[in-house]
Amino acid sequence: MASVSSYDLILRNARTFETEDLTDIGVAEGKIVALGRLDAAAARVEDLQGRVVVPGFVDSHIHLDKACLLCRCRDVGGGLRGAISAVSKLKRDFTVEDVHERGARTVEMAIRHGTMHMRAHVEVDPRAGLRSFEAMKALKREFAFALDLSICVFPQEGLTNDPGAEALLEQALANGADLLGGCPYTDTDPARHMERLFSMAVAHDVDLDFHLDFDLDPTWSHLEAICRLTERHGWQGRVAVGHATKLAAMDDEAFEFHLLRLRDSGVAVTALPSTDLYLNGRDKRYRAPRGVAPVHLLAEQGVTCSLATNNVLNPFTPYGDASLLRMANLYANLMHLGQEYFPACLDMITYSPARLMRIADYGIAVGSQADLLILDAQDEFEAFGGIAEPIMGFKRGRQSFERSPVTIFRQ
Numbered sequence: 228m229a230s231v232s233s234y235d236l237i238l239r240n241a242r243t244f245e246t247e248d249l250t251d252i253g254v255a256e257g258k259i260v261a262l263g264r265l266d267a268a269a270a271r272v273e274d275l276q277g278r279v280v281v282p283g284f285v286d287s288h289i290h291l292d293k294a295c296l297l298c299r300c301r302d303v304g305g306g307l308r309g310a311i312s313a314v315s316k317l318k319r320d321f322t323v324e325d326v327h328e329r330g331a332r333t334v335e336m337a338i339r340h341g342t343m344h345m346r347a348h349v350e351v352d353p354r355a356g357l358r359s360f361e362a363m364k365a366l367k368r369e370f371a372f373a374l375d376l377s378i379c380v381f382p383q384e385g386l387t388n389d390p391g392a393e394a395l396l397e398q399a400l401a402n403g404a405d406l407l408g409g410c411p412y413t414d415t416d417p418a419r420h421m422e423r424l425f426s427m428a429v430a431h432d433v434d435l436d437f438h439l440d441f442d443l444d445p446t447w448s449h450l451e452a453i454c455r456l457t458e459r460h461g462w463q464g465r466v467a468v469g470h471a472t473k474l475a476a477m478d479d480e481a482f483e484f485h486l487l488r489l490r491d492s493g494v495a496v497t498a499l500p501s502t503d504l505y506l507n508g509r510d511k512r513y514r515a516p517r518g519v520a521p522v523h524l525l526a527e528q529g530v531t532c533s534l535a536t537n538n539v540l541n542p543f544t545p546y547g548d549a550s551l552l553r554m555a556n557l558y559a560n561l562m563h564l565g566q567e568y569f570p571a572c573l574d575m576i577t578y579s580p581a582r583l584m585r586i587a588d589y590g591i592a593v594g595s596q597a598d599l600l601i602l603d604a605q606d607e608f609e610a611f612g613g614i615a616e617p618i619m620g621f622k623r624g625r626q627s628f629e630r631s632p633v634t635i636f637r638q
Contacts, residue, residue: 233255233256233260234253234254234255234260234261234265234267234268234269234270235254235255235256235269235270235271235624236253236254236255236269236270236271236272236273236597236621236624237251237252237253237254237265237267237269237271237272237273238251238252238254238273238275238280238599238601238621239251239265239272239273239274239275240274240275240276240277241275241277241278241279241280241601242275242277242278242279242280242605242606242607243279243280243281243591243607244281244570244573244607245590245591245592246262249277250262250263250264251263251264251265252280252591252597252599253265253267253269254597254599254621254624255624256624257596257597257623257624257625258588258594258595258596258597258624259591259592259593259594259595259596259597259599260593260594261593262591262592262593273619275601277605278601278602278603278604278605278618279601279602279604279605279606279607279610279615280591280599280600280601280602281341281573281577281591281599281600281602282343282577282578282581282589282590282591282595282598282599282600283341283342283343283344283598283599283600283620283622284340284341284342284343284344284551284552284576284577284600285342285343285344285345285533285551285576285577285580285581285584285586285589286337286342286344286345286346286535286536286549286551286576286580287346287467287497287533287535287580287583287584288346288348288436288469288497288499288533288535288536288537289333289337289345289346289347289348289535289536289537289538289539289549290347290348290349290350290537290538290541290543291326291329291330291333291334291347291349291363291366292318292321292326292329292330292347292349292350292355292359292362292363293314293317293318293350293538293541293543294329294330294332294333294538294539294540294541295329295332295333295539295540295541296314296317296329296540296541296542297540297541297542297545299317300313300314300317300541300542306506306509307441307442307506307543309542310506310541310542310543311383311384311413313542314383314541314542314543315354315383315384318350318354318355318359319354319355321355321358321359322358323358323359323361323362323365324362326358326359326362326363327362327365327366330347330362330363330366331366331369331370333539333549334366334370334374334376334549336539336548336549336550337374337536337549337551338370338373338374338620338627338628339617339628339630340548340549340550340551340552340553340617341550341551341552341600341602341617341620342374342549342551343373343374343375343598343600343620343622343627344374344375344377344580344581344584344586344589344598345374345375345376345377346377346379346406346436346584347363347366347376347377347378347379348379348381348408348436348438349363349378349379349380349381350381350382350383350384351380351381351382351392351395351396351399352382352383352384352389352391352392352395353389353390353391353392353395354384356395357395357398357399357402360378360380360399360404363376363378364378364403372622372625372627373620373622373627373628374622374627375586377405377406377584378403378404378405378406379404379405379406379407379408379436380396380399380400380404380406380407380408381396381407381408381409381410381436381438382396382409382410383410383413383438384410384413385410385413385414385415385420386409386414386419386420386423386424387414387415387416387419387420387423388414388415388416393423393427396427397427400427400431400433401431404433405433405434406428406433406434406435406436407424407427407428407431407433407434407435407436408424408435408436408437408438409421409424409435409436409437409438409439410437410438411437411439411449412438412439412440412441412442412449417449417452418452421437421449421452421453421456422456424437425456425457425459425460425462428460428462428465429460429462434462434465434466434467434585435462435465435466435467436466436467436468436469436497437449437453437466437467437468437469438468438469438470439453439468439469439470439471440468440470440471440472440473440474441470441472441503441506441507442472442473442507443472443473443475443476443507443508443516443518444473444476445473445476445477445478445481448473448485450468450471450473450474450485450488450489450494451485451488453466453468453492453494454488454489454491454492454494455492457492457493457494458492463492463493463494464493464585465493465585466492466493466494466495467494467495467496467497467531467533467583468494468495468496468497469496469497469499469535469537470497470498470499470502470503470520471496471498471520472503472507472518472519472520474496474520474521474525475507475516475517475518475519475520475521476516482524486524486525486528486530487528489525489530490525490528490529490530493531494530495530495531495532495533495582495583496520496522496525496530496531496532496533497522497532497533497534497535497580497583498519498520498522498532498533498534498535498558499519499534499535499536499537499538500519500534500554500557500558500561501536501537501538501544501546501547501554501557502537502538502543502544503518503519503520504517504518504519504557504561505543505544505545506518506543506544507519517561517562519558519561519562521562522534522558522575523558523562523564523568523571523572523575526571526574526575526579527571531579531582531583532575532579532583533575533576533579533580533583534551534554534555534558534572534575534576534580535551535554535576535580536549536551536554550614551576552576552602552611552614552615552617553614554576555572555573555575555576555611556572556611556612556614558572558575559572559611566608566612569607569608569611569612570607572611573607573611577590578590596623597621597623597624598621598622598623599620599621600617600619600620600621601617601618601619601620602615602616602617602618603615603616603617603618603632616630616632616633617630618630618631618632
C-alpha cells in the first residue's frame, strides 16, 4: 500500500459490488493502492456521494471496420447472407481514412458509455486488403488514453475458398495484430478452415476468437471441433467463440454435452444479443425464437462467458450505441432474468470478458489498474436495471471522459 502522500486521486464515498458499505478508493501511478476510509490528501479528490463505481466495461467482440454503414446500404434484403453480401461489395472501396472515421465515431460512443477495453474484429481478405487493419492500428494508438484496443484479424468470407486471404492474415500478424479470428460457416471447407487457423495461432503464439454456429439448426455444430482442436493444441483458456446461437435451439441432452465440452476444454463463449436477435429466426416471423445463446447457464457451470456489442448501425445490426450496460440489460430482459441475476449479467461485461481477453490487474482491488467507471445511481441493482448513465471515467487513474448528470429545471 502506498503512503498517504503518494495518492494522485481519491474517489470518496463510492459504492461498489465488492463492498457492502461506502468506501474510498485511493489511486497512485495508475493503480488502486488503497480501499477503505482514507484520511489523507491527494492531488485530486472526488466525492461521489454514494454513486456506484464499477471497473471499466470490457467489450470482447465488436466490428469497428463496418460500423456506421447504414447510409450506404439501405436495401440489403435482411438476413445474414444479405448483410455479408452488402458489406462485401462496400469494403472493396473502403479506405484507411473512411474506416478510421467510422471506427473513431464508434469508439467514442463506447468510451462515453464506459468501455475501457475492446476486442475489435477486423476483416482481412483480398477485397479489404490491409486497409481496415491499418485503420485499427491508428485507432489503437489514438484512443489509448481511454481504451485498450485489441485487434483480431479474421477472414469473414472464408479462408480455404479465398485465395490470398491466408497470406494477408500472416502479414497482419507480423505487423501488429493481437490475435486471430475465424468464420468457418462461410468456408467451403470448415474443418480445414479451423485447422489452418489453429496452426497459424500456435505458430504466432496468439489467441483465437471464432464466429461460430450462427443459426438455429441444432442438427450440426462446429463447437465440438473447436473444443477438440483447443485440447489438441494445448490452447485452453486462449480460445473464444462468438454467437454460438445453436445453443439456443438444442435439446437438453445436446446442450449439456456442449456445455461440458466447452467447460472442460476452456473455450469461452460470447453472446451478441442485439445482432443475434435481429438476424435469427426470421423465417418464423412473429413466432421467432429468441436466438441468443443462454450464456448465463454456461457461466453458472464454469464456462467463461461475455456479452458484447458486435455491430453498430450496419446491415448486421441497424441500431446501437455501443453501450454494454444496455446490451447486458437487453440480455437479462430476453432471458427473463430477475434482479438476482443482475450481478451475473454485470460480470459478463466486466470481470468475465476480462478473463476471456486475459487482461492483467483488472477490477476493484488493491494492485488493480485504476480503470474506474462512475454510474449515476446510488444502488447497484438500480444501476443495472435502470441502465444508469456513466458520468465519469478514469483510465489508469487519469480522467478519460465526463458527462454531467441531467438537471431538471422546474417551472
